[in-house]
Amino acid sequence: MSELEADKLVDGAIVWRAPPAPPRSRRLATALSNAWHELRKSRTASIGAVMLVLLFGACIGTPWLATHDPIKQNYRERLQSPSEKHLLGTDRLGRDIYSRLLYGGRRLVTIAVVAVALSLVVGVPFGVLTGYYGGLADTIGMRIVDGLLAFPGLLLYLLFVTIAQAWKLEGVMIDLVLVSALALAGMPEKARLARGSVLAEKQKEYVEASRAVGDSSVSIALSQILPNIISPLIVTSTVRLGFVILIVAALSFLGLGTPPPTPDWGSDLSAARDYMETHPLIAAFPGLAICYTVLAFNLFGDGLRDILDPRLAER
Amino acid sequence: MLAYTLRRIAQLVPVLLVLTVAVFGFVEALPGSVLDTLIGTEGGDDAETREILAKEYGLDRPVHERYAKWLVRTVQFDFGNSLVTRRPISLELMSRIPATVYLATVGIMLSMMIAIPLGTLAAVRRNSAVDYTAQVTSLAGISIPEFWFAILCVLLFSLYLGWLPSSGYVSPFEDFWGSLQFLILPAAAIGFRQAAFTTRLTRSSMLDELSKEYVDTARALGHSERKVIFKYTLRNAMIPTITISGLQLANLLGGTVVLESIFAWPGIGRAIFEAILQRDYPLIQAGVLVLGCIVVVMNLLVDLTYRLLNPRVKFA
Numbered sequence: 188m189s190e191l192e193a194d195k196l197v198d199g200a201i202v203w204r205a206p207p208a209p210p211r212s213r214r215l216a217t218a219l220s221n222a223w224h225e226l227r228k229s230r231t232a233s234i235g236a237v238m239l240v241l242l243f244g245a246c247i248g249t250p251w252l253a254t255h256d257p258i259k260q261n262y263r264e265r266l267q268s269p270s271e272k273h274l275l276g277t278d279r280l281g282r283d284i285y286s287r288l289l290y291g292g293r294r295l296v297t298i299a300v301v302a303v304a305l306s307l308v309v310g311v312p313f314g315v316l317t318g319y320y321g322g323l324a325d326t327i328g329m330r331i332v333d334g335l336l337a338f339p340g341l342l343l344y345l346l347f348v349t350i351a352q353a354w355k356l357e358g359v360m361i362d363l364v365l366v367s368a369l370a371l372a373g374m375p376e377k378a379r380l381a382r383g384s385v386l387a388e389k390q391k392e393y394v395e396a397s398r399a400v401g402d403s404s405v406s407i408a409l410s411q412i413l414p415n416i417i418s419p420l421i422v423t424s425t426v427r428l429g430f431v432i433l434i435v436a437a438l439s440f441l442g443l444g445t446p447p448p449t450p451d452w453g454s455d456l457s458a459a460r461d462y463m464e465t466h467p468l469i470a471a472f473p474g475l476a477i478c479y480t481v482l483a484f485n486l487f488g489d490g491l492r493d494i495l496d497p498r499l500a501e502r
Numbered sequence: 503m504l505a506y507t508l509r510r511i512a513q514l515v516p517v518l519l520v521l522t523v524a525v526f527g528f529v530e531a532l533p534g535s536v537l538d539t540l541i542g543t544e545g546g547d548d549a550e551t552r553e554i555l556a557k558e559y560g561l562d563r564p565v566h567e568r569y570a571k572w573l574v575r576t577v578q579f580d581f582g583n584s585l586v587t588r589r590p591i592s593l594e595l596m597s598r599i600p601a602t603v604y605l606a607t608v609g610i611m612l613s614m615m616i617a618i619p620l621g622t623l624a625a626v627r628r629n630s631a632v633d634y635t636a637q638v639t640s641l642a643g644i645s646i647p648e649f650w651f652a653i654l655c656v657l658l659f660s661l662y663l664g665w666l667p668s669s670g671y672v673s674p675f676e677d678f679w680g681s682l683q684f685l686i687l688p689a690a691a692i693g694f695r696q697a698a699f700t701t702r703l704t705r706s707s708m709l710d711e712l713s714k715e716y717v718d719t720a721r722a723l724g725h726s727e728r729k730v731i732f733k734y735t736l737r738n739a740m741i742p743t744i745t746i747s748g749l750q751l752a753n754l755l756g757g758t759v760v761l762e763s764i765f766a767w768p769g770i771g772r773a774i775f776e777a778i779l780q781r782d783y784p785l786i787q788a789g790v791l792v793l794g795c796i797v798v799v800m801n802l803l804v805d806l807t808y809r810l811l812n813p814r815v816k817f818a
Contacts, residue, residue: 330513330516330517330520331520333513333516333517333520334516334517334518334519334520334521334524335520341759341760342759342774342790342793342794345759345774345775345778345786345790346524346525346528346786346790348778349528349778349781349783349786350528350531350532352778352781353532353533353781353783354532354533355533429644429645433647436647436649437647437648437649437760440647440649440760441759441760441763441775442779443778456649456650456653460653463653463656463657463661464657464661467657470650470653470657474646474647474650474654477647477650478642478645478646478647478650481644481645481646481647482641482642482645485641485644485645486641489641
C-alpha cells in the first residue's frame with residue numbers, strides 16, 4: 188500500500204495510483220551506480236573498467252578526437268617527433284600517428300567485439316543444447332569441438348586468411364573472414380563452458396520444477412539454465428577479447444591482415460621496424476596501444492572473476 | 503590406466519577426422535580448381551591437357567572419393583610436391599621440425615625456470631613486495647604482444663648494445679655455442695610470455711596447497727618451514743604447472759609462426775608462413791595437418807602424464 192498514493196478524490200472515490208516510474212535516465216543512472224558499487228569491491232576491476240571506458244570512449248569519439256586524416260600522406264612532414272601539430276609525431280609517409288592510432292584502435296576493437304559476440308552466439312546455444320540433451324548429440328557435438336580445439340595457435344586463422352587472399356577479397360570482406368575465423372576458434376571454449384555448467388545445473392531443483400510444470404526442454408535449457416551460467420561466460424569473454432586483439436594484431440603484423448594504407452596497430456608496428464634504430468618512438472606507440480587495450484580487458488576480466496566468484500578471490 | 507589410455511586413443515580418431523576434413527576442405531575452398539594451379543606450374547593451357555591432368559590427379563572424381571584417396575596418401579606421409587621448390591613436402595617439413603622443437607623446448611624450460619621459483623616465492627611471501635612484483639610482471643607478460651616484446655629486445659640487445667645477433671639460426675649440432683647466441687632472444691621472448699601464465703598458476707596452486715591441513719600437521723610436527731615447502735607442498739603444487747607447461751609446449755610446437763618469422767628461425771611455423779606468401783597451397787595444407795596432429799598427440803601425452811603424476815584424478 189505504501190507504494191501507492193492517494194492522488195485525489197474523483198466523484199467521491201479515492202483513486203489509487205502507482206507512483207510514476209522514474210525516468211529512463213534515472214533508472215540507467217541507478218543501474219550504473221549499482222554496477223560501479225559492485226566493481227569497487229575489486230581494485231583490479233575498477234582500474235580495468237576505467238581503462239575500458241576510456242578505450243571505448245576513444246573508439247566512439249574517433250572522428251572528433253582525430254586531428255588529421257589517418258591515410259593522407261605528407262612528405263614534407265615525414266618522421267617528425269611529437270609536436271603540437273602532430274601529438275605523437277608522424278610516420279615514414281608523414282601520416283599523423285595519433286590519428287592512425289585512433290582509427291586503427293576503432294577497427295581493432297570492433298573486430299574483436301564482433302568476433303567474441305559471434306562466438307558466444309554460436310557456442311553458447313551449441314553447448315547448452317548438447318549438454319542438456321546429452322547422449323548422441325552430446326558425443327558428436329563434443330567431438331566437433333575437440334577437433335576445432337586441435338587447431339594449434341594461429342593456424343586456423345592462417346588457413347582462413349589464405350583463402351581470403353586467394354579469393355582476392357578486399358576491405359571489409361577480409362575483416363569478415365577474420366571475424367568468422369576468430370568466432371569459430373572461440374566457439375569451442377564457450378561451448379565447453381556452457382555445456383559443463385548445464386551438466387551441473389541440470390541436476391538442480393529449479394530445472395526439475397520447470398519440467399514438472401510442463402515446460403519444453405528447449406525453453407528450459409535456454410530460458411531457465413542460461414541465465415544461471417552467464418557470469419563465467421562474461422569473465423571468459425572479457426579475457427578472450429584481450430586475446431583476440433593480440434591475435435588480430437599479430438596477423439596484421441605478419442602482413443596477413445587488412446593491407447595498407449588502412450590504419451592498423453599491427454601493420455603500423457611492422458612498418459615501423461625499418462626505422463626502429465633512428466625513430467624508436469614510431470614503433471613504441473602502436474605497441475603501447477596494444478598493451479593498454481589488452482591490459483584493460485585482462486584487468487577487468489580478472490577483477491570480474493574475483494567479484495563473481497568470491498571463492499577464487501581468496502587466492 | 504590401460505583402459506583409459508586406449509579409450510583416449512580411440513577418441514583421437516574422430517578428432518583427427520575433423521582435422522583432415524577441415525584441411526582438405528581448405529583446398530576445396532580455394533577459388534578456381536586445383537587444375538589452374540597445376541597448369542600454372544606444368545604449363546600448356548588447353549582442353550586436352552586439362553583432361554589428362556584431371557584424370558591423372560583424379561580431379562574428375564566426386565569430392566568424397568578424392569577425399570578418401572587423399573586420406574590414404576596422407577596417412578602414408580605422401581603429401582605430394584611443393585609447388586615452389588618441387589621437393590616432396592614431407593621432406594620439406596621434416597627438415598624444419600628440429601628447429602621448432604629446439605626453440606619451443608628451450609623457451610618452455612626458460613619459462614619454468616622463471617615461473618616456478620617466482621610463483622612459489624610469491625605464494626610463500628604473500629602480499630609482500632615479491633608477490634606484487636610477480637603479479638605485475640605476469641600481468642604485463644600476458645598483455646604485451648610477443649612480437650612487440652621481441653622487437654624491443656632486438657632493439658636493446660642487438661642494435662643498441664650489440665651483444666646478440668638480431669636474427670638467424672645455427673644448428674646446435676654444428677656449433678652449439680654459436681647456436682645459443684641466436685637462440686637467446688627468441689627463447690627469452692617465448693619464456694617471458696609463457697612464464698606470465700605459469701607464474702600465476704604456480705602461485706595460486708601453491709596458495710591452495712599451503713592452506714591444506716597436512717601443512718599444519720607438518721608444521722605442528724616441528725618440521726622446518728623450508729622442509730614443509732620443498733618436501734611437501736611444492737611437489738603437489740607443481741602438478742598443474744607441469745601440466746600447463748606441457749600444453750604450452752604442445753601449442754608452441756604448432757604455432758611459433760610470429761617469432762620464427764621475426765627472428766628468421768627456419769622452423770615449421772615459418773615454413774607455413776612462407777608457403778602462404780608464395781601460395782604454395784599443398785605445403786600449407788600438409789603443414790597445418792602435421793602441426794595439428796602433433797598438438798593432438800602432445801595433448802594426449804600430457805593428459806596421460808598428468809594422471810600418472812596425480813593418481814587421485816579419476817579415470818572418468
